[in-house]
Structure formats: C-alpha cells, structure tokens
Amino acid sequence: MNVLAYLIPISLILGGAGLAFFVFTLRANQYDDPEGNSQRILSGEYDDHPKPD
C-alpha cells in the first residue's frame, strides 16, 4: 500500500499538468476559430511553420 504515497501525488501532478496546459491553450486564443483550424490543417501552406497571428 505504500506505493499509494507515490502514485496519488503523481496522478494529481499529471492531471494538474493537463489542466495547466488547457489553461495555456485557452489564453493563446486556440478556441477562437475551431472550424477554421480544422480546415487549415488540410492546406499544405503552413506545413513548415504555423501562420503567425
């Protein structure tokens, strides 16, 4: 059962990292144009680098 002492913090940290990443994407305006982004990925134009904002 001692393994829990490691596993629970690890799972919380991983989950927290996911949450922090989501907050980052939210702040970076990545949900402003979901439809456009899903289409943009199909064009070969920005394969080398993303389109600057």
Added chain:
Amino acid sequence: MTAVMRPQASACPACSAAPAAEALAQAVEPTEAHIVLSLPTIHCAACMATVERALEGAPGVRTARVNLTMKRVSIDADPEQTAADMIPLVEAAGYEAHELDATALNATQTDRSGRELLMRLAVAGFAMMNVMLLSVAVWSGAEGQTRDMFHWISAIIAVPAVAFSAKPFFVNAWTALKAQRLNMDVPISLAIALALVTSLWETTLSGEHAYFDAAITLTFFLLTGRYLDHRTRSVARSAAEELAALEVPRAFRLTRDGEEEQVSVSDLVVGDLIRVRPGGRMPVDGEIAEGTSELDRSLLTGETLPVYAEPGLQVSAGEVNLTGPLTIRATAVGRDTSLHRMADLVAVAESGRSRYTSLADKAAKLYAPGVHILSALAFVGWLIYSGDLRVALNIAAAVLIITCPCALGLAVPAVTTAASGRLFKRGLLIKDATAIERMAQIDTVVFDKTGTLTAGTPELTNLGDFTRCDLEIALGLAEGSAHPLSISLTTAARAAGIKPATLTDIQEIPGHGTQAIWKGQEVRLGRASWTNGGQATQTAAWLRVGSGEAQAFLFTDRLRDGAEEAVKALQDDGMKVILLSGDTTHAVEELAERLNIQHWMAEALPQDKAGRIADMTADGAHVLMVGDGLNDTAALTAAHASISPASALDAARVASDIVLLGKSLEPIPEAVRTARKSTRRIRENFTIATWYNIIAVPLAIAGLCSPLIAALAMSSSSITVSLNALRLR
C-alpha cells in the same frame, strides 16, 4: 467611432480634406488600421488561403487572418488603408465581402464570459477525473483507513473545485431566492452543497458513503449544458451584431458652399440639404429640393413600380433613389422619421403576441418544487422512522443528487446546439432561443411578395414581340443607363445575341429615361408619359423610334432562387401557404398563379398584414411569417415565428426570429422539418431523464442508493441524452 471617422482615401476625396476628420486623424495618430470584413460565402480551406493570399499580396496590408467560424477576415494594414480599399481585393478573389463596423462588434465581452465558463468547465473536468479514480478504489472495496484517506483526498480536490466551478449556479440561485422565486439553479445548488456537507460529515465520522464524486460530476455535466447554451447564443448574437454592423449609417450633407461632406446619419438635423446618389437609400424623411429621378418604394410599401420623383415630392427614409442624383431637404430625422414611426406598430403587435413558455421552462416549473418536496419528505420520513439525523440527511442528499436535473440541464441545450449548428450550415441564423420550438408548431406560412418571394430585380418578359432592329436600338439606349430596368433589358438582349445599334448623342434624363439620335431620328426609352406610351398594368419601359408609336417592354419581378421549391415543399408538408402583399392586385395574382398559391391578398397595408395574422392566430393557427420590408415588421412580430432574408431592412431583421443568410429560400422547409425533429428530440430527452428518475428515485428514498449507483445513473442519463441530441446533426 474610429472606424467611421477614419479619413476616406478613395470613397470621397473631399471628406479626407474635411477639417474635423483630419484633426481627429492627427490627434489619434494611428499606427495601423484594423479592418474587419464579413465574408458570407467562404466555407473551405482553399477559400481561406485564397482570401488571405489576395489580401496579403496587396500593398499596405500587414497581416490578414480569416476566421471561418465567424466567417470574417480581420486585417491589419497601414493606417491610410480603409475597408473600401480591401473589399475590391476580396471580390477580385471571387468572394462576397462587406464592411463591418469594428466598434459595433463588441465581441470581446461575450467572449470573456464564454472563456470563463470554459475555464470552470476545465477545472470541474480535471477534478472529476481525479475524484472518480479515487472513488473507483472505494467502490472496489477499499476499507478502513485507506477509504478514509481516499475520502479526504477527494474532499481536498472536490471542495475548492466545486466552489470555483459551480459559482454561476450559486450566484443564480441566490438571486432567485432573494427575489423569492424558484428556478432550476436552486435545487442544483442545494444538491451540490448538501452533497458536499453530508460527505464531509460522513468522512469525519469514517463513514462508508461519500458523494464527492457525485457533487463534482453534477457540476461538470451542468456546466457542459450551460456552456453549450452560451455558445449557441453567442454565435447567434455575434452574427446578429454583424448584420447590424453591416449598415454603416452615413450620409452626404451639402455644406453652405455647396460641397459634399460625409457625416453620420445621427448628426443630421431638420433643414439639412442631403445629396442622395443613384442607388442610395434616403437616410431621413424630406422633400426633394433639386433633381429628378425615380424612386423604388418596394421596401416600404411592397409596390414594384418605380415612382417619378421631382422637386417638391415628399420622400421617406428607406426609399431607394434609382436614376439621377437628388438633393433632399430633411423634414424629419432620427426617431421622427416614418421608418421609426413604424416601430409603434411593432410595439402594438408585440404586446399582442402571446408569451411563449419554452419546454425547458415548463419542465422547470413542475420540477423545482417537486424535487424539494420529495427530498424534504424523504428526510422527515427517515428522521421519524430511524430517529437518526445522519441517516436522514444522507438520504435527503442522495434524493437531491439523483433527481438533480443533470440530464434536464443537458436535454435542451444539446438539442438546440445541434439544431442551430445544422441550420447555420444551411444558411439560417437562429436569433431567438425559443425560435426552434415555435417553428416546430407552425401550420400556416405567410409570404410577402416583393423582396421575399421575388428577388426585387426585374426580368423582361416580352422580348419576342420586338423586331431585331428595335431591340438593337433599345439595347444601345439601355447600355447607357444604370436603371434596374435598363440593366435587365441589356442582360436579356445580350443573351439573345443582339448587338447594340450605333447611336449618337446618348443622354440620360434622370427620372424620365434615355434618349439618343439614330439615323437622324430621335429615339427614346423610358417612362410612358415621356415617350407618349399607353397604360400598362405592370412594370414597363417604353421605346419610341422617331415619331412612331411607343412600344412597351414588360417586366416581371424575377423569382427569388428556391421560391418555387420552398412553396411546393411547404405545401407538400401539409402547410397552408398564403401570399400577403402591398403590391397591385394584378402583380400579386400573377405571382400567386405562377407559384400555385391559392390564398392571396393584394394591396395590403402594414396594419392589414398584422391584422390578418392576428385573426388567423385567434382561429388557432400557428403562423410563420416570411417578409423583408418595413411594411412587414408588424406582421413579423405578430406571427408565431418569423423569418427574414439578410437583404431585409434592419427593422425587419430585428423583428424576426430567424435570418436567412443566403439568397435562396430553399432552406425554409428544411428549417421547419429540423425544428420539428429537434422538438421531438427534446421531448424524447425529457422522457429518458424522467425514466432514469423513476427508476433511481425509489432506490434513493429507500436508502439503497450508494454513491456508485448515483454516479452510474447520472452519467448514463447525461450521456444518453447528449447522444440522442447528436442524432440531429
């Protein structure tokens, strides 16, 4: 206002020299211009790339980025660039573009509240997953200290997460309670709070059942519903704002020394002289001071025949000037114009409109008190039976959690989101939250004629009655004019392979027609009185060669795309289709026959239209009104549901529930079908949610509902409801 005040480089050179604008430009000293254009026709990856490339290749443009979700492009350009410079670039690339008044789009505010909801949803989601993992261990049989530890960790995660995520529910519930009302948020808040309190109490006593997972899952599902609801509304709102922003109200005022200056319509005062160019709309009511022309009054009265305009004639805001430039003296501005007076009629119609209660509200009205009574009864019952406060409280909490309107909270938003997404793809913008439900009930459809069933552009009908020689002369004359009838004549003659005759001294006499010299004879194309033509029952342009007899080119209004299909499909679906128009009996009768509409009424005044609809409603019919003109606004408001095309006047669009973004009428029957389907889904969802409750509530009251059963019932009902809604797509 900055967008309006920006010096205009190309549209009007005099304005950029106007001292006020210049002073402002210097005062602000903009380093870049931010221009937003609406692109209603873009739909794919290639479209985005084409538009962006076309714009970024242009000199003066720094960056351009298309937002496909909003169908807009935002451009950062050098300060001297204006929207008028950008629109031709996009149009050259093959897409329709309209200027948007960037300040009218206060998207930032709605955006912020949407983002806040998304953040709360994310926190709830994170907490839910972690608490669920810990709960799985408890359900699989963790005991003693391990269980207590898991409960404590769950508490540490769930309590702050709920405090943050469920804040909107608590705030709403508190406002409702303060006003001594009950809404859906009251039982929700009570359930969440009570679940947390009893669970904390249980945990301190090393109890077996803790509902931390239920409290946070509940928050998560309900927030999902809230977020969906918010998104549907904000998409509709921003699109509606966009339509309003399309009409940038400007007018050309004549200064004392006879120069034109561009001003905002709101700055005009009575007595101002205003120049209205051909194709322009009257900004205010007034009297013609100078110039002759023809006026198109169809948006106000539904008449298709243009009216001859000469000095002294009274004009009303909203009329369109067709041929020559006019100078009008303002007699009424702003709120006093006839355009605004029509608003009184709308207000009357509005007060008569029966207030519609949405299905969700009806459900909430039954539901909120029921839940409280049920859980209070369970509490009292168990307290008397067992005499144990802890047991009684636990059971009351379980009842509240089980009955909590998780599925109910999702049932309506999930369906409306799916339905409005589907309709938006077909070019229909749902402006009102209950519009879909109301659309589902309609059994009668009333159409306006001019501008709704017809496109408002004339079409030549009797090309075959003329000799080739006459047609050649007519084409030569028509090509020299921008009058709608001339344009239509030109198109028709060109399509028939006619070459224009060689004419000299071509001259357009505004308000009358065009004249020229052909082989030494005077030839004229224009109004009947000017060419000695006879009487015509429909729109006509007369051609006179030399001193011969004038012959009439007859025109009918071209049908709007999809009008025939829409009318037929609606009739096939068993709906009664009615045509109400302000136009002449002859024109209306002809159109009714062409579209096979049995019931029609011509020469209807605005109050007649609204009155007819009120009568039908009184007879138990649910009327859908489709109209575009100012004369339709009262009728649009009086009807059970209403649709207006995007080309309609602002007032008509405001009065209607749904705006047709494309040019075709074809999506209307589809919209009715989708509305019916989605209402059926909402009812199904309510049934599903009710069945879950019927099964789970007795268990909860009997004290048999463990946190595991609560979690299963809640999640499965929410997921079934969402999946059922998605079937609409």
